[in-house]
Amino acid sequence: MTVMxxxxxxxxxxxxxxxxxxxxxxxxxxxxxxxxxQVLQAVNDITFHVPMGGCLSLVGESGCGKSTxxxxxxxxxxxxxGDIRFAPGQDGKPLSxxxxxxxxxxxxxxRWRVKNIIAEPLRELKLxxxxxxxxxxxxxxxxxxxxxxxxxxxxxxxFSGGQRQRxxxxxxxxxxxxxxxxxxxxxxxxxxxxxxxxxLMRRLQDEFGLTYLFISHxxxxxxxxxxxxxxxYLGRIVEEGDTxxxxxxxxxxxxxxxxxxxxxxxxxxxxxxxxxxxxPSPLKPPSGCPFHPRCPIATARCSEEIPPVRTLASGxxxxxxxxxxx
Amino acid sequence: xxxxxxxxxxxxxxxxxxxxxxxDIWWSFTHSKSAMFAATVLAVLILAAVFAPFIAPQxxxxxxxxxxxxxxxxxxxxxxxxxPFLLGTDTQGRDLLSAILYGTRISIVIGLASVALSxxxxxxxxxxxxxxxxxxxxxxxxxxxxxxxIPTILIAILVSTVVRQLLPADLREIGAxxxxxxxxxxxxxxxxxxxxxxxxxxxxxKEYVQAARLLKVPARRILAHHILPNTLTxxxxxxxxxxxxxxxxxxxLSFLGIGMPPGQPSLGTLIRIGNQFLFSGSWWIVxxxxxxxxxxxxxxxxxxDWLRDVLNPKLR
Ligand SMILES: Nc1ncnc2c1ncn2[C@@H]1O[C@H](COP(=O)(O)OP(=O)(O)OP(=O)(O)O)[C@@H](O)[C@H]1O
Ligand code: SF4
Ligand SMILES: [Mg+2]
Numbered sequence: 001m002t003v004m005x006x007x008x009x010x011x012x013x014x015x016x017x018x019x020x021x022x023x024x025x026x027x028x029x030x031x032x033x034x035x036x037x038q039v040l041q042a043v044n045d046i047t048f049h050v051p052m053g054g055c056l057s058l059v060g061e062s063g064c065g066k067s068t069x070x071x072x073x074x075x076x077x078x079x080x081x082g083d084i085r086f087a088p089g090q091d092g093k094p095l096s097x098x099x100x101x102x103x104x105x106x107x108x109x110x111r112w113r114v115k116n117i118i119a120e121p122l123r124e125l126k127l128x129x130x131x132x133x134x135x136x137x138x139x140x141x142x143x144x145x146x147x148x149x150x151x152x153x154x155x156x157x158x159f160s161g162g163q164r165q166r167x168x169x170x171x172x173x174x175x176x177x178x179x180x181x182x183x184x185x186x187x188x189x190x191x192x193x194x195x196x197x198x199x200l201m202r203r204l205q206d207e208f209g210l211t212y213l214f215i216s217h218x219x220x221x222x223x224x225x226x227x228x229x230x231x232x233y234l235g236r237i238v239e240e241g242d243t244x245x246x247x248x249x250x251x252x253x254x255x256x257x258x259x260x261x262x263x264x265x266x267x268x269x270x271x272x273x274x275x276x277x278x279x280p281s282p283l284k285p286p287s288g289c290p291f292h293p294r295c296p297i298a299t300a301r302c303s304e305e306i307p308p309v310r311t312l313a314s315g316x317x318x319x320x321x322x323x324x325x326x
Numbered sequence: 327x328x329x330x331x332x333x334x335x336x337x338x339x340x341x342x343x344x345x346x347x348x349x350d351i352w353w354s355f356t357h358s359k360s361a362m363f364a365a366t367v368l369a370v371l372i373l374a375a376v377f378a379p380f381i382a383p384q385x386x387x388x389x390x391x392x393x394x395x396x397x398x399x400x401x402x403x404x405x406x407x408x409x410p411f412l413l414g415t416d417t418q419g420r421d422l423l424s425a426i427l428y429g430t431r432i433s434i435v436i437g438l439a440s441v442a443l444s445x446x447x448x449x450x451x452x453x454x455x456x457x458x459x460x461x462x463x464x465x466x467x468x469x470x471x472x473x474x475x476i477p478t479i480l481i482a483i484l485v486s487t488v489v490r491q492l493l494p495a496d497l498r499e500i501g502a503x504x505x506x507x508x509x510x511x512x513x514x515x516x517x518x519x520x521x522x523x524x525x526x527x528x529x530x531x532k533e534y535v536q537a538a539r540l541l542k543v544p545a546r547r548i549l550a551h552h553i554l555p556n557t558l559t560x561x562x563x564x565x566x567x568x569x570x571x572x573x574x575x576x577x578x579l580s581f582l583g584i585g586m587p588p589g590q591p592s593l594g595t596l597i598r599i600g601n602q603f604l605f606s607g608s609w610w611i612v613x614x615x616x617x618x619x620x621x622x623x624x625x626x627x628x629x630x631d632w633l634r635d636v637l638n639p640k641l642r
Contacts, residue, residue: 076536076540101537103533107537109552109556111556120538124542124543171537175540
C-alpha cells in the first residue's frame with residue numbers, strides 16, 4: 001500500500017452500527033408481572049468515518065448514545081450488528097485506540113499512585129521493560145501533559161479535576177495510541193479549566209499526529225476541536241458535515257435547535273436542557289423520524305416514514321424529509 | 327534522569343507511618359473513647375492468651391499438674407480460697423484462670439481462622455459473581471441464599487457430624503478445631519460474598535476498570551489489583567463484627583458438646599463443664615468463663631461498630 005492511499009483512507013470507518021441493551025426485569029419478575037422483554041436501542045444504524053489525523057466530534061443531548069458509540073469503537077462493548085474498522089498503521093496492524101473518560105474522579109483508581117496509573121499501559125503492553133525505563137517514561141509523560149515529575153508519587157485525590165484529566169491523558173498516551181476516543185473529557189470541569197485541557201489536547205494531536213473521535217454535548221467546545229461534526233439524536237446521526245459548514249448552514253431542524261441554544265457567557269450552563277420539549281425515552285422511540293415530536297416543521301409524513309440519510313453536494317449528510325440542496 | 331524528589335526543596339513523599347498518623351481513621355480513633363477502650367481491652371486479652379504458657383500458673387492440659395485435693399476451690403478472696411488459684415479450680419483441680427487463658431487462646435484462634443477461611447470463600451465468590459455476572463453469578467448467589475436459609479447451628483451440626491463419621495477415631499480430637507473452623511466458615515461466607523459482589527459491580531463499571539480492560543489486562547489481574555483493594559473497606563467492617571460472631575458460634579457449638587472436647591477446652595467448653603456445677607454451689611466454674619467470653623465479644627463488637635461508623639461516609 002502506498003503512502004498516498006494510507007493518507008486517504010479514513011483512520012476509522014464505522015458502518016451501520018447497532019447496539020441494543022436488554023433492560024428487562026429478571027425472568028422471574030417478568031413471569032409474575034407478565035411483562036415482556038424490554039430492549040433499549042442505544043445506537044441505531046450509525047455510519048461515519050474519521051479522517052486520518054483529523055477529529056470527528058459526536059454531539060448530542062444526554063442519553064443519545066454517545067458514550068455507547070465510544071465504547072463500541074474501543075471494543076468495550078460488542079456491537080449487535082455493523083462494522084468497526086481501523087485503518088492499518090505502519091506496522092500493518094489496525095491502529096491502536098485509547099480512551100479518555102468523562103468522569104475525572106472515577107477514571108483513576110483511588111488507591112494507586114499516579115506513577116503506577118501511568119505505568120500500567122507501559123507494563124501491560126510491554127512498551128518499556130526495565131524499572132528505570134518505566135520511571136523515565138512516566139516522568140516524560142507527566143511533563144508532556146503539563147504536570148511535574150514529582151506528581152507521580154501522589155494519589156489521585158490530591159489533584160483537581162483538570163489535573164486528573166491530564167493524568168488520564170498521560171495514561172492514554174502511555175499506550176502509544178494513534179487514535180484517541182475522548183468521551184466528554186471536559187464536561188465535568190470548570191469553564192476556565194476546560195479551555196486549558198482542550199488546548200492541551202489540540203497540542204498533543206499536532207505533536208503526535210493523533211486522530212480523535214471527540215464526544216461532547218456542547219457545540220461550542222466541539223467547534224474548536226473538530227474537522228467534522230456528527231449530530232446524534234436518540235441513537236441516530238441526524239446530520240454530519242464539516243465544522244464550519246455546519247455552523248454556517250445547519251440543515252437539520254435539530255441541529256438548528258442545538259445551535260440556537262448554545263451556551264453563551266450569560267448562560268454558561270444552559271446546555272443539557274434543550275428548549276422545546278423532552279427527549280423521548282430510547283425504550284419507546286417515536287415512530288418515523290425520531291425527532292418529530294419536537295420538530296417545529298414536522299408533518300404527518302414525519303411520524304410515518306423514517307427519513308433516509310442523504311448526502312448533499314457539500315458533503316453534508318442529513319436525515320430529514322424536508323432538507324433541500326439550498 | 328533524576329526524579330524531582332531528589333532536588334532540594336522538593337517535598338518527599340510521605341512515609342507509611344506519616345500516612346497512618348495523618349489519616350482520618352487514626353484521628354477518629356484517638357477521639358473515640360469507646361474505640362480506645364475496646365482496643366486496649368482486646369489487646370490485653372489477646373496478649374494474655376498468646377502468652378498464656380508464660381503467664382498461667384498451670385498448664386491445664388497437663389494431667390500431672392492437676393491435684394484432685396485442690397478440686398473445687400473457690401476464688402482466693404472467698405472463704406477456703408488458696409493461692410495461686412486466683413479464680414478457684416474446677417472439679418478436677420484445674421486452675422480456672424489458666425483454663426480461661428488457654429481457652430481464650432483456642433477461641434481466638436478458631437475465631438480468626440474461621441473468619442479467614444470464610445473471607446477467602448466469600449470474597450472469591452463475590453468477586454467472581456460480581457465481575458462475570460450472568461449464569462455464574464446466579465448460581466453462586468443462589469447457593470448463598472440456600473446457605474443463609476439454614477441456621478448456622480444446623481450447618482455446623484451437619485458438618486461436624488458428617489466429618490466426625492468420616493474421620494478415624496484417633497483423629498477426632500485433633501480434627502475438632504478444623505471441623506469447627508470449616509463449619510463456621512461455611513455458614514458465614516455469604517455475607518462477605520454479598521458485600522464484595524455489590525462493591526465489585528460498582529467498581530467494575532467505573533471508568534478506571536474500563537481503562538484497564540482497554541489494555542487487555544487479564545480478568546484475574548483486574549480483580550486482584552483494581553477491584554479487590556477497593557472492596558476491602560466494607561469487608562473489614564464485616565470481618566470484625568463476624569469475628570465476634572464466630573467466637574460466639576464456636577462457644578455455642580462447644581457448649582452443645584459438638585465443638586472442642588474437654589481435653590482442649592475453649593471458652594464454650596469451659597462454660598458447658600461449669601454449667602453442670604452451677605447449682606452445686608461452685609458458681610465460679612461457670613461464671614468466670616462466661617465473663618471472659620462476654621468481654622471478648624463485646625470489645626470486638628465495639629471495635630467493629632466504630633469501624634463501621636468511621637468507614638461509612640454516609641453515617642458521618
Ligand atoms: N450498559 C448499559 N445497560 C443498559 N442501558 C445502557 C447501558 N449503557 C447505556 N445505556 C443506555 O443507553 C442510552 C445511551 O447511553 P449513553 O451513555 O451512550 O448516552 P450518552 O449520550 O453518553 O449520555 P451522557 O451525555 O449522559 O453521557 C441511555 O438511555 C442509557 O440509559
Ligand atoms: S423528518 Fe420531519 S420531523 Fe424529522 S426533522 Fe425532518 S421535518 Fe422534522
Ligand atoms: Mg456519556
